[in-house]
Amino acid sequence: MTQLKPILSHLDPIIPSSTGKFKSSPYAVHRLRFHPRLTFWSFLFLFFLLLFFFCSPPAASNAGKRRSLQNTAYSARARPGPNWEVKARNSARPQSKSGVTVLVTGAAGFVGTHVAMALKNRGDGVVGLDNFNNYYETGLKKARKSLLERRGVYIIEGDINDAALLGKLFEIVHFTHVMHLAAQAGVRYAMQNPNSYIHSNVNGFVSLLEACKNANPQPSIVWASSSSVYGLNSKVPFSEKDRTDQPASLYAATKKAGEEIAHTYNHIYGLSITGLRFFTVYGPWGRPDMAYYFFTKDILRGKEIKIFEGADHATVARDFTYIDDVVKGCLAALDTAKKSTGSGGKKKGAAQLRIYNLGNTSPVPVGKLVSILEKLLKIKAKKKFLPMPRNGDVLFTHANISLARKELGYKPTTDLEMGLKKFVKWYLSYYGAKKKSAW
Numbered sequence: 001m002t003q004l005k006p007i008l009s010h011l012d013p014i015i016p017s018s019t020g021k022f023k024s025s026p027y028a029v030h031r032l033r034f035h036p037r038l039t040f041w042s043f044l045f046l047f048f049l050l051l052f053f054f055c056s057p058p059a060a061s062n063a064g065k066r067r068s069l070q071n072t073a074y075s076a077r078a079r080p081g082p083n084w085e086v087k088a089r090n091s092a093r094p095q096s097k098s099g100v101t102v103l104v105t106g107a108a109g110f111v112g113t114h115v116a117m118a119l120k121n122r123g124d125g126v127v128g129l130d131n132f133n134n135y136y137e138t139g140l141k142k143a144r145k146s147l148l149e150r151r152g153v154y155i156i157e158g159d160i161n162d163a164a165l166l167g168k169l170f171e172i173v174h175f176t177h178v179m180h181l182a183a184q185a186g187v188r189y190a191m192q193n194p195n196s197y198i199h200s201n202v203n204g205f206v207s208l209l210e211a212c213k214n215a216n217p218q219p220s221i222v223w224a225s226s227s228s229v230y231g232l233n234s235k236v237p238f239s240e241k242d243r244t245d246q247p248a249s250l251y252a253a254t255k256k257a258g259e260e261i262a263h264t265y266n267h268i269y270g271l272s273i274t275g276l277r278f279f280t281v282y283g284p285w286g287r288p289d290m291a292y293y294f295f296t297k298d299i300l301r302g303k304e305i306k307i308f309e310g311a312d313h314a315t316v317a318r319d320f321t322y323i324d325d326v327v328k329g330c331l332a333a334l335d336t337a338k339k340s341t342g343s344g345g346k347k348k349g350a351a352q353l354r355i356y357n358l359g360n361t362s363p364v365p366v367g368k369l370v371s372i373l374e375k376l377l378k379i380k381a382k383k384k385f386l387p388m389p390r391n392g393d394v395l396f397t398h399a400n401i402s403l404a405r406k407e408l409g410y411k412p413t414t415d416l417e418m419g420l421k422k423f424v425k426w427y428l429s430y431y432g433a434k435k436k437s438a439w
């Protein structure tokens, strides 16, 4: 209807109507019938009216699309660049005979970059997809992108909610696997922008699963859930069978929703889906919103760091897991994934549905994290201890990884000291080099 309005208002002064000038004129009827100019305008009006009816379905749906884009979060504006189809096809070509073809969503992110690199290094075909949203410094995402580009991995700039883009992508590349790492990560940011979690972790996940279900052949999917689904669960260590119905944050709730949505798509469409519950992943090219990262930044600047404590000064602890160990777990999950059974959007038989913890099995108190950083940076931190605000963070995490060890051969080998050493080395060279190039 919005389309009709400008036309009507444009013709308004000329259309004879029951109100206004024409009615008051005794010649109105006469003029309407015989005035050549008015006859011309009437035909023109009829023409536009018919035109409107012929065009109305697409016009209406366009308007609908525009509205839904406005309603989605800040990041839906991402668009692929010129020649993206050609670049995607080239990037998707495996280098080794046994190589698979993997779509990595969130490829400009921390874990995505490492996984994409590892896949490429062993000869797989890899295409990345990322919307480069500004949740944290986009410069870091761009730098990761160039890193991958130098190795021949192309990242499409686009949103997982863009169904048309995904449809086209699955049409031109036959992905055997999808490594789905795109998400709104972080726990605290939900208090500022709750919608971004729904946009990427719920709507976006469904949009991606729709594309996978429609693809021919259907790919096998491995995706990142989170240790946060254990929420207020106090039984340690966290095992896959433990309850996950008490999320302590919106982030956790969207990851839990993802696990249930995965169940549905597996059940109805025969998609093979594996969920990985990551436990505090850290390392080079890491995420600036995570404590180990901004503690390093603040210690170097001589800024005070806030260390949160539970009730009665209970220490907060995390099962920190080094990125290389997580990457091995991701690749093992891809390699052991069975094929999806559906085709053309229809299920042919039961398909695989798995969930694994990927942790390190050794929780480290945050105080210990800080003392390792102090040693590596050779700077004493200015510490301030504060009671933990109720913003979604949990007191501790601790993974039971015996299932992943048994079925994926997953065996983390890097302890926090060794991992942080590698992180700090990277941090100093990355920001050091940036400072130099800025001069």
Ligand SMILES: NC(=O)c1ccc[n+]([C@@H]2O[C@H](COP(=O)([O-])OP(=O)(O)OC[C@H]3O[C@@H](n4cnc5c(N)ncnc54)[C@H](O)[C@@H]3O)[C@@H](O)[C@H]2O)c1
Pocket (backbone or CB within 6 Å): 075, 105, 106, 107, 108, 109, 110, 111, 112, 129, 130, 131, 132, 133, 141, 158, 159, 160, 161, 180, 181, 182, 183, 184, 185, 186, 199, 200, 204, 224, 225, 226, 227, 277, 278, 279, 280, 281, 282, 287
């Ligand atoms: N790093 C951890 O400790 C940890 C722990 C548990 C779970 N996870 C999960 O692992 C995955 C990877 O995390 P990360 O640490 O690499 O985070 P990250 O923020 O560095 O990477 C996520 C990437 O996804 C992209 N993205 C977000 N929404 C998108 C959308 N709608 N369309 C396209 N791209 C989008 C972002 O731009 C970003 O580059 C996420 O699903 C995260 O929730 C991470």
Ligand SMILES: *[C@@H]1O[C@H](CO)[C@@H](O)[C@H](O)[C@H]1NC(C)=O
Pocket (backbone or CB within 6 Å): 236, 237, 239, 240, 400, 401, 402, 403
């Ligand atoms: C760890 O998980 C396995 C199942 O994968 C279970 O058999 C075992 O009892 C758990 N261990 C602990 C200490 O909870």
